[in-house]
Amino acid sequence: MAANLTILAADFATLQKNADQLFLLIMGCMVFLMQSGFAFLEAGSVRSKNTTNILIKNMLDIFITGLCYWMFGYAFAFGQVGNPFIGHSDFFAGSLRHSPDPAFWFFQFVFCATATTIVSGAMAERTEFVCYLVYCVVIGGFMYPVVTHWAWSDVGWLANGPGGIVYKDFAGSGVVHVVGGTTALVGAKILGPRIGRFKDGQPVQIPGHTVPLVALGAFILFFGFLAFNGGSQASISGAGDGQIVSIAMVNTLVSGAAGGLVAMMVKRSGLLGGVNWSLLTSINGALSGMVAICAAADSAYSWGAVVIGVVAGVVYCAWSKLVIKLGVDDPLDAVAVHLGAGLWGVLAAPILARDVGLITADKEYALRLFGWNLLGVLVIMVWCAVVSALMFGTLKCLGILRVPPEIELRGLDIPKHGEPAYPTESYGHGWTIMPPDFSPDPYGPDGKPQPQPVYITRSNGQS
Amino acid sequence: MAANLTILAADFATLQKNADQLFLLIMGCMVFLMQSGFAFLEAGSVRSKNTTNILIKNMLDIFITGLCYWMFGYAFAFGQVGNPFIGHSDFFAGSLRHSPDPAFWFFQFVFCATATTIVSGAMAERTEFVCYLVYCVVIGGFMYPVVTHWAWSDVGWLANGPGGIVYKDFAGSGVVHVVGGTTALVGAKILGPRIGRFKDGQPVQIPGHTVPLVALGAFILFFGFLAFNGGSQASISGAGDGQIVSIAMVNTLVSGAAGGLVAMMVKRSGLLGGVNWSLLTSINGALSGMVAICAAADSAYSWGAVVIGVVAGVVYCAWSKLVIKLGVDDPLDAVAVHLGAGLWGVLAAPILARDVGLITADKEYALRLFGWNLLGVLVIMVWCAVVSALMFGTLKCLGILRVPPEIELRGLDIPKHGEPAYPTESYGHGWTIMPPDFSPDPYGPDGKPQPQPVYITRSNGQS
Amino acid sequence: MAANLTILAADFATLQKNADQLFLLIMGCMVFLMQSGFAFLEAGSVRSKNTTNILIKNMLDIFITGLCYWMFGYAFAFGQVGNPFIGHSDFFAGSLRHSPDPAFWFFQFVFCATATTIVSGAMAERTEFVCYLVYCVVIGGFMYPVVTHWAWSDVGWLANGPGGIVYKDFAGSGVVHVVGGTTALVGAKILGPRIGRFKDGQPVQIPGHTVPLVALGAFILFFGFLAFNGGSQASISGAGDGQIVSIAMVNTLVSGAAGGLVAMMVKRSGLLGGVNWSLLTSINGALSGMVAICAAADSAYSWGAVVIGVVAGVVYCAWSKLVIKLGVDDPLDAVAVHLGAGLWGVLAAPILARDVGLITADKEYALRLFGWNLLGVLVIMVWCAVVSALMFGTLKCLGILRVPPEIELRGLDIPKHGEPAYPTESYGHGWTIMPPDFSPDPYGPDGKPQPQPVYITRSNGQS
Incomplete structure (x- = not known):
């Protein structure tokens, strides 16, 4: 036990630092799990023949983004030496000198992986595998x-606006979701719709192959979003940190809940076609609510979070229709969720934030902030649109953007990956008795399993 | 670094508060994930035709309970102004004044969502969707x-018994699980069994459609239960907090392990019919052990936790048979797990708790506690039975309790939700070659995929 | 708020202890979740007829290891009274006196469960259920x-080598993964290959039945591995703890990423047969990277972690071929991942560790450490090989090692567990209209569902 004040103060400072790092790590691990959330949301939303393809894409996103963010991504974002537009130090982050806090690196990395992975959903079922590899490097x-350098580093131009104005985007409605959503829109547009998605200009529904995987992904994303928004406080040792993290998580919850319920009601009302209680619409509505609250998660009242969520649910539905109107095929509705709700979130913050929004006393700052946030998100959109148009355009010219139609029709899993998601030869419940000429080799001369007589019985199952 | 004692003490108090809030948030997030645990436990236990239905129900539970607990649920439970029977302040919790700690709110909310979601399993495969919406509001x-106001708020009557006696239910064997289990029993009884579940008075097995989803749900629930019981300490900064949280988690583990093994052996012995090593019985046995240890998770010796788990495994099996005997159709055995084992847990605490149980010196207090716990849990049961009977009875009179038989037979996914869990048109491995008259449109004039010749090949798979 | 230094110091010591315990618990819960990671990795990699079997095995691993580690496993490992070779106190850990820290117990338990569960993958689809029960007791x-007593307890001989040398294995490349991998190799060898796995000496591919479950398991394992390696610091209150935990997690990430990419490229190059972008190979490569970095996760530079991961990816591929060459049938490639990469990890630490490796100044210590690590891992392998050979050999002699061929061909789920993973009678989308003679009983006189006419309609799905 510490015996004097100096030692105690030093030990205390140690614990503060350790607590801050552990906080970032735990939140980071939860956000890391969102990679699997996206993976299963997407896997469930594609046809069975493209399941392995979308899963490996989501896994490679971790691998490639991880190494690229280590090699140079972090340097561009948070390198200690930099100008308002880009950082340029701390390459191979921390490898030799450990100047960046590795916990901070990890937390920023998982955000980067999230931004990158959004794109794959919109481009699912028809994109060349090599294209994934390329865009992970470029985006991540x-x-x-x-x-992120612009908005979240000390010297970024968005964080140092005229008259001391600071672009307000706590957890990245714009920095993460508009980035991912814009890139997804550009990618899906350049790529073109899946074969058969539009017929005579009308959209044809191509349902995903398994709803439970979609739901699994959604639950994991909800879980991760709590940390995505809560962890954005990036520190737990300072005065009020715990309170802000708590508020951010509660706001994430209620905004998501409101978004999910509203989208479900809009769908039920028939405005989107059909009058069903749609699980998939509810999921996307809830995700939209969570995306939209990012920017003000720390500083909206919980009633403000509900308002943001309600609007996000409507915004999602409107964008979903708009995207189809534009002839864009987005199998995941990623554009509507991330671009649509993200945009709304960036604009809602200057209205509903408790500290800097229009609901506070300082209306003048709030109005200027609205302008700055609007400008910021427009620049972000233009930047992402230009970079991604160049990238996907180049890939298209090189002929490595989209798989040939015969591969698309057969599905990508077998031709590209050699791994069907559900190999038929591995199914069957083994309800067989041994034939009279039983031999321990169930494979015929052709190396395939041989048919075997069926043995009628009952499962005495579950009790 | 803090330079003098006063500042250091203030900073330390800040860190304590932040640590307590973060503790509640992390534990709360883990408990939040239990929603998906219940979702998949239930989804795997129903037939494929009702999968989307049960998944959306579990998702709506988060949305609706979240908003209702925000609007008024928390006020009834922990509002600062209240009488021994109900609280009545802090509506729209924390929206304007943030008087409740938002971390505490969040942790209490996830418990509320857990209690509510238990019911859906017992009522699966035949309940009207609107009924779900209603009961989420009423229960949550x-x-x-x-x-919770009775048992866990400062002024509740159960927490302030005669002679200073305090109802002992650390993590909610009674407050959460008996509540959910009683409501499940009443709901399933009023609802009636699924078509075909009983034939000439004998139960007919209706197995769920996918064991892996059940197992997924179970693993997630095990994970969440550690936080459910550990987090119930509600604080990590005080003397002994870490120790109690640790003990609660270890007890949860060993009680669950014992319950799982015992239930498996009971099933294997043939007492429940069949002589199988049943995964599903083992899962429910383990969950029963974890439910039963809730009440004394902080204060049972680990051998006591094993005893509680062993008995819980037997109790589960007995209740499972009893429920069927009563002609109640509970597809998840939720009544046996939550009501059966929960009851046992409430009664076991006054026997086996290290601090207040019969194994301690103060037998007299322990005996009084046994009586108070028994009274408490009986009142809880009566309260839940009356409220839920009124609610489900009203819904039945209104004709919105149960779907019509033709819907039940077809399954709820398509008529109600328009979203079959596994749309057949999205399956197939794409093992096709292009026909001689290949065109990039695989859809026939009717808009359906056209049959395509099969291309024989082998998966070169997994390596 | 603390008013004087003595009280403040005491409160601070309390918070330190609580923080350390909470750290172990949270990391432990994340590692606990790895049990489900292994479960789904394995469930997806077997044929559908053996799915329930592998799931119950992974669940029993928790139950049995939990109780055995409580009763005597912890006593052998970390009992306070012991010699360099085995501990022998603290049986029924903490039940009466709570002398062991229950948080430490929990963290060590989840490691134990991990080591034990590795084996089941290699022995899948043909092992007697009773054999699982036995080896869980013996291994766990x-x-x-x-x-662990040898390497990680204060008095273990590996931790107290000659000249003060300390076996370097931070998170258990050797202590956990070589143990699991060696036992898996011995078990699979004694058990023999699955029927049909080799034909005329050539391996025949037997793909697992569902890739999404494999991917689910992999994502969960990645998540858990961060805590497996980060949590091994075992304390968060001391100077530098947060930094080391952070470094361990970052190293785990980049080593896994490198391993996954390298293994994918090796597979793509055709060296393993096939020229596919294999998801399953990528997964195993990433796991190998994470296994290999265990030993030096705290102390490798991140570039060193990348080097370790790159080599681990190659090592995995080589071992995968070697195992098949040896005629061993390992459905999960568990031997290649855990033994192959684990061995490499133990030998890489004395080379690449920042503090004690060859890249530091003290080459002489590093060389001695290399020898000591090599000796240590060889002794570990011999120990595991002897114990497991005795155990599996005995089980073989008793005739309870392997199921009879007729059971193996039918699959284990129904004969052994009575629970087919996907009961056919529970499938179908309910696309039926009521026949003219509709009756609410869809079951025929034989108690089986009756065929019903198909009602043609379209899903109006996802919106």
């Missing part, structure tokens, strides 16, 4: 880090 | 909060 | 605890 290693 | 917004 | 209760 360069395009997204630059935006 | 009113019925459960009132019980 | 005795064989693994003894190894």
